[in-house]
Amino acid sequence: MLFGRDKKNPIKIVDKKAAKWTYATCGYCSVGCSIEVATNIEGKVVGSRGVGGADVNRGKLCVKGIFEHELFDSAGRGDKPLIRAAINEGFRETTWDQAASHMATKINDIQQRYGRDAFAVVSTGQLLTEEFYTLGKLTRGLIGTNNYDGNTTLCMASAVSGYKRSFGSDGPPGCYEDFEHTGCLIAWGSNLPEQHPIIYWRLQEAREKRDFPLIVVDPRVTMLAQKADIHLAITPGTDLVLLNALAHVIINEGLHDKAYIDANTVGIEALTSEVQHYDPTTAAKLCGIDEDTIRNVARIYAKAPTAMSIWTMGINQSTHGSDGVVAINNLNLITANIGKPGGTSLSITGQCNAMGTREWSSCSGLPGYRQLENPEDREEIGHYWKVDPEFFPKKRGLAQTDIFPAIESGEIKGLWLVATNPMTSMPNTERMRKTLAKLDFLVVQDSYADVETNQYAHLYLPAATWAEKEGVFTNTERRVNIVRKVTDAPGESKADFEIFNLLAKQFEGSKAMSFPEQPQAAFEEMKTLSKGRLADISGMSHDLIEKQRGIQWPYTDEQASRGELPPAGGKRLYTTPASFRFADGKAKLIALPFINNNEVPDEQFPFWLNTGRLVEHFHTRTKTGKLGNTNKYSPIPFMEINPDAAQDLGIEQGEYVRCISRRGDAVVMAMLTQRVPRNMVFIPFHYFDCVNRLTLGLLDPHSRQPAYKQAAITIEILEDQQAAAQLSMEMRRF
Numbered sequence: 001m002l003f004g005r006d007k008k009n010p011i012k013i014v015d016k017k018a019a020k021w022t023y024a025t026c027g028y029c030s031v032g033c034s035i036e037v038a039t040n041i042e043g044k045v046v047g048s049r050g051v052g053g054a055d056v057n058r059g060k061l062c063v064k065g066i067f068e069h070e071l072f073d074s075a076g077r078g079d080k081p082l083i084r085a086a087i088n089e090g091f092r093e094t095t096w097d098q099a100a101s102h103m104a105t106k107i108n109d110i111q112q113r114y115g116r117d118a119f120a121v122v123s124t125g126q127l128l129t130e131e132f133y134t135l136g137k138l139t140r141g142l143i144g145t146n147n148y149d150g151n152t153t154l155c156m157a158s159a160v161s162g163y164k165r166s167f168g169s170d171g172p173p174g175c176y177e178d179f180e181h182t183g184c185l186i187a188w189g190s191n192l193p194e195q196h197p198i199i200y201w202r203l204q205e206a207r208e209k210r211d212f213p214l215i216v217v218d219p220r221v222t223m224l225a226q227k228a229d230i231h232l233a234i235t236p237g238t239d240l241v242l243l244n245a246l247a248h249v250i251i252n253e254g255l256h257d258k259a260y261i262d263a264n265t266v267g268i269e270a271l272t273s274e275v276q277h278y279d280p281t282t283a284a285k286l287c288g289i290d291e292d293t294i295r296n297v298a299r300i301y302a303k304a305p306t307a308m309s310i311w312t313m314g315i316n317q318s319t320h321g322s323d324g325v326v327a328i329n330n331l332n333l334i335t336a337n338i339g340k341p342g343g344t345s346l347s348i349t350g351q352c353n354a355m356g357t358r359e360w361s362s363c364s365g366l367p368g369y370r371q372l373e374n375p376e377d378r379e380e381i382g383h384y385w386k387v388d389p390e391f392f393p394k395k396r397g398l399a400q401t402d403i404f405p406a407i408e409s410g411e412i413k414g415l416w417l418v419a420t421n422p423m424t425s426m427p428n429t430e431r432m433r434k435t436l437a438k439l440d441f442l443v444v445q446d447s448y449a450d451v452e453t454n455q456y457a458h459l460y461l462p463a464a465t466w467a468e469k470e471g472v473f474t475n476t477e478r479r480v481n482i483v484r485k486v487t488d489a490p491g492e493s494k495a496d497f498e499i500f501n502l503l504a505k506q507f508e509g510s511k512a513m514s515f516p517e518q519p520q521a522a523f524e525e526m527k528t529l530s531k532g533r534l535a536d537i538s539g540m541s542h543d544l545i546e547k548q549r550g551i552q553w554p555y556t557d558e559q560a561s562r563g564e565l566p567p568a569g570g571k572r573l574y575t576t577p578a579s580f581r582f583a584d585g586k587a588k589l590i591a592l593p594f595i596n597n598n599e600v601p602d603e604q605f606p607f608w609l610n611t612g613r614l615v616e617h618f619h620t621r622t623k624t625g626k627l628g629n630t631n632k633y634s635p636i637p638f639m640e641i642n643p644d645a646a647q648d649l650g651i652e653q654g655e656y657v658r659c660i661s662r663r664g665d666a667v668v669m670a671m672l673t674q675r676v677p678r679n680m681v682f683i684p685f686h687y688f689d690c691v692n693r694l695t696l697g698l699l700d701p702h703s704r705q706p707a708y709k710q711a712a713i714t715i716e717i718l719e720d721q722q723a724a725a726q727l728s729m730e731m732r733r734f
């Protein structure tokens with residue numbers, strides 16, 4: 001006999017007849033969860049599960065990871081190279097050999113007519129690290145353009161820039177285990193439950209075992225803010241003011257660690273002098289946090305036995321993004337919270353392999369955090385790759401966000417986009433449309449032929465995705481983890497690694513160079529080049545990485561040969577005195593004046609526009625927009641609006657409205673919620689022809705990252721709701 005719930009609706013678990021589980025690392029976000037993918041006896045992919053023995057996720061996956069295996073059968077995949085002479089013509093199929101030869105001919109032609117830098121390359125944070133390394137070798141060593149960057153400029157460039165300015169090198173110094181040791185955590189513009197759910201679970205688990213103050217700085221009452229002990233609903237774009245004010249209180253009340261500062265830093269005098277302008281009374285008027293709260297938070301942070309800061313796009317995507325990161329580093333340096341358990345500055349990165357591209361793609365430099373500006377680095381890589389070091393540029397070229405304006409001005413004539421979708425991801429969609437249409441030659445290399453940017457391509461190269469190929473990713477805490485091949489890519493699609501190798505053969509210079517045929521061999525080259533450097537991976541191998549469920553760098557061959565198992569020293573950076581990456585070993589404390597240079601609401605455009613992510617979608621929905629189980633949660637573009645503001649405007653829950661900025665307009669459904677204040681709306685950034693029609697995207701002067709989170713809009717009621725619904729539905733990809 002059945003009782004209660006059992007009687008009503010017994011849960012049935014379908015036996016999917018899994019015959020084999022293959023190890024991989026999740027290909028969405030930078031948390032880096034270990035995942036196993038099931039195939040049945042016919043080799044068909046039937047499921048995914050978290051890996052219990054993996055330190056990162058300990059058996060758990062978020063909603064994206066659980067359904068990640070559905071990707072392999074998703075709609076819109078490309079399966080043949082496609083070519084056309086002009087974007088108003090239809091594509092026709094071509095062979096790989098013809099595609100590679102045509103592409104090399106066009107690159108040579110553009111470079112001969114307009115100069116080497118007239119052909120640009122923009123990649124991604126989605127490839128495997130061996131692929132990034134190979135693309136870097138091809139771009140720096142053979143194509144020779146200096147206008148080469150990744151779409152990580154849209155998400156992580158400010159963190160990279162801030163780490164370099166403070167510590168002398170990129171590389172997040174902390175790890176997730178720091179949650180288990182910290183005495184206080186401030187989350188700056190970081191909504192972990194929705195953006196990095198498994199890190200959030202690690203944080204919550206640590207707080208359940210040992211309660212410590214959680215302070216959340218965010219203009220919205222995000223899910224993380226709802227869990228906070230103190231929520232600081234800051235005025236958008238003013239984090240730097242608050243950070244300077246915290247430093248003011250800490251220094252003026254003598255709460256800073258003078259011994260640590262003397263031994264490990266330079267610049268305390270200039271910082272002390274600058275923060276005098278940010279007394280809590282003055283700062284409160286700018287950043288919207290009352291002066292007592294500023295003092296209280298400063299004292300809690302400085303007096304905690306250890307304290308850590310994490311941040312995401314709320315800091316990075318600002319005209320003060322890089323300064324915000326440096327100011328967080330300042331805060332941690334003056335309180336001696338770097339390089340010790342629970343004391344750190346940890347940027348939570350974005351894409352699954354944003355770190356891999358930073359370390360190995362040569363986008364802004366040369367592999368292994370080497371710099372184009374350093375003659376020894378150019379010499380070393382030139383020698384190893386068998387490229388004349390004089391062929392390398394002597395300083396980095398344009399960032400992604402400067403490459404597009406250079407297309408507008410006619411400086412750049414050809415572009416190769418690898419697994420990135422600027423039609424949806426870049427600010428000011430209308431401007432991007434005109435920019436891409438201006439190109440003489442655009443190559444789109446992507447797993448999906450229906451990616452929006454392909455509308456403007458002359459050549460489309462179908463690429464394998466995620467576990468259709470093999471190689472490694474690096475996650476937020478510097479953990480290198482492996483993706484094993486689970487299944488074949490559709491049709492004639494090739495792994496990006498193979499595509500780069502195929503193209504390299506088209507260039508005369510490749511005869512002198514070596515382009516390994518297998519990812520493992522490329523990994524061996526990376527190991528050699530990493531020896532003795534900050535990101536030393538020389539002790540790792542693909543097999544050891546899988547066995548350990550990921551290994552944090554540095555892990556050296558000496559450690560491996562002594563039989564020291566990971567994490568042998570790889571948990572944290574800067575653990576010993578004066579071990580920062582400047583010549584004197586000392587970190588820099590930098591004075592940071594605040595200049596408010598962004599768009600702010602006014603009478604004509606009275607609402608702040610805030611943008612961000614949803615848990616069920618990833619970036620431009622190229623993948624998650626296709627998967628029923630993720631897409632069904634939020635298939636329609638919407639905006640969060642405060643109920644009081646909605647009442648003022650006469651907007652009902654579920655009604656369609658038009659949002660208008662100085663750049664354009666977008667139709668969205670209104671969702672009434674107290675998560676946003678009365679003068680702000682929030683729109684997720686995932687949808688095509690939606691929020692980026694409105695965004696301004698002024699650039700950070702150091703990182704060139706766009707300020708997606710600060711723009712001003714107005715809202716218009718739409719009389720014809722049926723037509724609006726239709727328009728909104730058209731914004732759905734499928």
Ligand code: SF4
Nearest residue numbers: 026028029033062065
């Ligand atoms: Fe994948 Fe990130 Fe979700 Fe983990 S938290 S399963 S890495 S999307």
